[in-house]
Amino acid sequence: MINRRRFLGVGAVTALALLAGCTGGAGGDTAASGDFSGEVKGDITVLTNRTDLVNTTLPELAKKFEAKYPGTKVTFEGVTNYEEDVTTQLGSGDYGDVLLIPTAVALDQYPRFFEPLGTAEELKAEYRFTAPGVFEGKGYGLSLGGVAKGFVVNKRIWAQAGITVPPKTPEEFLAGLTAVAEKTDAIPYYTNYKDGWPLSEWNTHRAVLADPEINEKFPADANPWQPGKIQYLTDGLLFDVVNRKLSEPDPLTTNWESSKPMLATGKTASMLLGSWAVPQVQDAARTAGVNPDDIAFWPFPYQVGGRFHAATDGDKLAAVSKASKNKATAKAFLDWYVNESGWSAGQQAIPAALNQPLPPGLQRFTDAGVELIEAPAAVTNAGKEDQIIKESEIDLKGDIYRQKLVDIARGAAKGTKDSYFAELNKRWSEAQQRVMK
Numbered sequence: 001m002i003n004r005r006r007f008l009g010v011g012a013v014t015a016l017a018l019l020a021g022c023t024g025g026a027g028g029d030t031a032a033s034g035d036f037s038g039e040v041k042g043d044i045t046v047l048t049n050r051t052d053l054v055n056t057t058l059p060e061l062a063k064k065f066e067a068k069y070p071g072t073k074v075t076f077e078g079v080t081n082y083e084e085d086v087t088t089q090l091g092s093g094d095y096g097d098v099l100l101i102p103t104a105v106a107l108d109q110y111p112r113f114f115e116p117l118g119t120a121e122e123l124k125a126e127y128r129f130t131a132p133g134v135f136e137g138k139g140y141g142l143s144l145g146g147v148a149k150g151f152v153v154n155k156r157i158w159a160q161a162g163i164t165v166p167p168k169t170p171e172e173f174l175a176g177l178t179a180v181a182e183k184t185d186a187i188p189y190y191t192n193y194k195d196g197w198p199l200s201e202w203n204t205h206r207a208v209l210a211d212p213e214i215n216e217k218f219p220a221d222a223n224p225w226q227p228g229k230i231q232y233l234t235d236g237l238l239f240d241v242v243n244r245k246l247s248e249p250d251p252l253t254t255n256w257e258s259s260k261p262m263l264a265t266g267k268t269a270s271m272l273l274g275s276w277a278v279p280q281v282q283d284a285a286r287t288a289g290v291n292p293d294d295i296a297f298w299p300f301p302y303q304v305g306g307r308f309h310a311a312t313d314g315d316k317l318a319a320v321s322k323a324s325k326n327k328a329t330a331k332a333f334l335d336w337y338v339n340e341s342g343w344s345a346g347q348q349a350i351p352a353a354l355n356q357p358l359p360p361g362l363q364r365f366t367d368a369g370v371e372l373i374e375a376p377a378a379v380t381n382a383g384k385e386d387q388i389i390k391e392s393e394i395d396l397k398g399d400i401y402r403q404k405l406v407d408i409a410r411g412a413a414k415g416t417k418d419s420y421f422a423e424l425n426k427r428w429s430e431a432q433q434r435v436m437k
Contacts, residue, residue: 032122032138034115034320038328041071044097046333047089049082061341065333068340072329093323097330098337100316101133101141110140114319115327117142117334127338127352128374129314141317142338145349147274148362148372149204149300149311152281156294157186157269166298166308166368170237173301177246180269189241190259190268193251193406196399201272202234203397207311207373210304215375219384220436222429225421232421233302235405239417242409251406260284264295272300274313278361279348297361299370308370312350384435391431394424 050058054076062074077096079085087104089095090113105113116138117123123130123139133141151166158164161179177188192198206214209230218224224231241247248254248268260277262268264285271277275297282292299308318337320330337343344351348359350372358366366372378384389396401424407413408420415423 032116032119034117034322034327034331036115036320036328036331040069040329040332042326042329043073043075044324044326044329044333045075045077047079047082047086047096047099048076049079049100050076051078051080054078057346061337061343064341065336068336069329069332072333074333095321095323097321097324097326098318098334099321101319107135110135110319111138113322114140115322115324115331116140117320117331126354128312128350128354129317129352131377132314133317133319141319142334143314143317143352144338145344145347145352146312146314147276147349148297148365148370149201149207149274149313150272150365150370151270151298151300152263152273152277153270153296153298154186154263154266154268154294155296156291157184157266160184161269167301168303168308170233170240170301173237174240174244174246177241177270178244181246184266184269186266187248187262187268188246188270189248190254190262190271191238191242191247191251191406192254192256192259192271193248193403194254195256196403198256198271198273199238199399199402199406200397201274202238202402204274204311204313205234205300206230207309207375208233208300208302208304210307210309210371210373212373212375215385216378216381219378219381219388219432222432223425224428225425231424234300235402235421236417237301238402239405239409242406243417245410247406251410261288264288264292265290266294270298275348275350275362275365297365299365299368308368309373310365310370312372312374314352314374315349381436387435388428388431391434392427394427394431 048054048058058076062076065074066072083102083104086095086099087102101114118139120134120137120139127142129143129146130139133139157180158176161176161183163176163179167173167176180186180188221229223229225235226232259268259271260281261284263271264281265288278295278297281295285292285295299310318334320327320334324330339353345359348361350358350362357363394401404413405420408415
C-alpha cells in the first residue's frame, strides 16, 4: 500500500522487539507535558519515509524553519523500510528527535518512547485527529494532516453524461454510471480489484449514517449485512456497480498506477478512494497534458437529514522523541510543521490545526453540503470489532471478501448478493456472539 496517501509514513510490523532492551526512557511521568524548556537552537533529526522528498521538498521546509529560528539545523533522514527500521531504532534508543509513531508501538508504550505534548483536552481544543495518540489523559502525537472519504471523479466525463452535481442516493449514482456508459467512451467505475487494497476503502464510510456512536455500536450488531445497515449499503452498492457491468470488463488486470492516468484523462470516470488521491490523479493529468481541474471529489451517495456526511481520518502521528537531546527545538519544529509550514495545504489535506482553512478541493467538497465527521473510536466495545473479524475470518478492513463479492457480481463465482450477504451475516453473527457474550 505504499502508493496510498502518505505524509511521512505507513506500514505495520511486530512490536515484540519493543518489549525488551529499549533505552528510550521509562514511563510513569506525571507531568501533562514534557520538559521543552530551553533555547530553540542546535541540530535536530527528523525521521521520514518520504525518501522521494528528502532531497527536494523537505530540505526547503527545513530552510524555512531555520530562517525563523536562526542557529538551528534540521536534517531529514529518509528511511525506506520505515516501520521495520524505526521500530528497531526505538529499541536501541537512537531514533531521531522528531518522528512518526510506528504502527508497531502499542498505545501503553507511548510514554516510554515519546514526550507528552499536553493533556487530551488541551490538544483536542487546538487540533484534529489527536485521539489515537492519547494514553491516560495525555497526548503524545500530532497528525500532519487528514483526509476525507468519497469518490474521486472526472467531472468532465460525468458532465458529458449529464450529471454535474453529486448523486444523492445509491440509485442516482447507479443511474449516473449508466449514463456515463451510454453517453461516453469511459469505463464508469474502476474497482482496482487486482491490487486489492482499494477495495478496503469501501469499509471507511460509516460516517454517512451521521451516527457519532457508529464505531461503538458496530460490534454490537450481529447482522451488519441487512437492509438499512452500513455493510448492506456500501457492499451492496459495490455489488450492483459490478453486476450491472458498470466497472472495468476484466478486474483481474487492473493496475493502481495506471488507473490514475486513466481517470485523469477520462478513460475511466470514478473510483472510491480518499481525498488523498485527488492530488495524485491531478498530477497524472498534468503529466498527460490535460486539465487537472477535471478531477473532483464527491461524497458517498447517501444523505441523512438532507445532507451528505463523510468520514475524516488523520494520518500518522508525529511525536517528539523521549531520547532527544534537543527537545526544545524538536517541539518547536513539530509545532511549526503542523501550524505554519503549509505542509498539509501542499498535500491538499485536512489541516490538523483547527484554526486553519480547508484546502480548496475539500472546501468545495464541504460547500456542496458535506459535513465532515471524525467518529470517535469505540470505548466500551474497544477491540471487539477486531476480535469478531478474527473469529469470523471476514477481513472487513481488507479486500479478500470484497474480491469474492466482485467475483459473484460479475458471474465468476457462484451465488447472489442475497446469498452472499446471508453467508456473511451468519459467519459474523456466530463470531459476534462468542466475542460479545
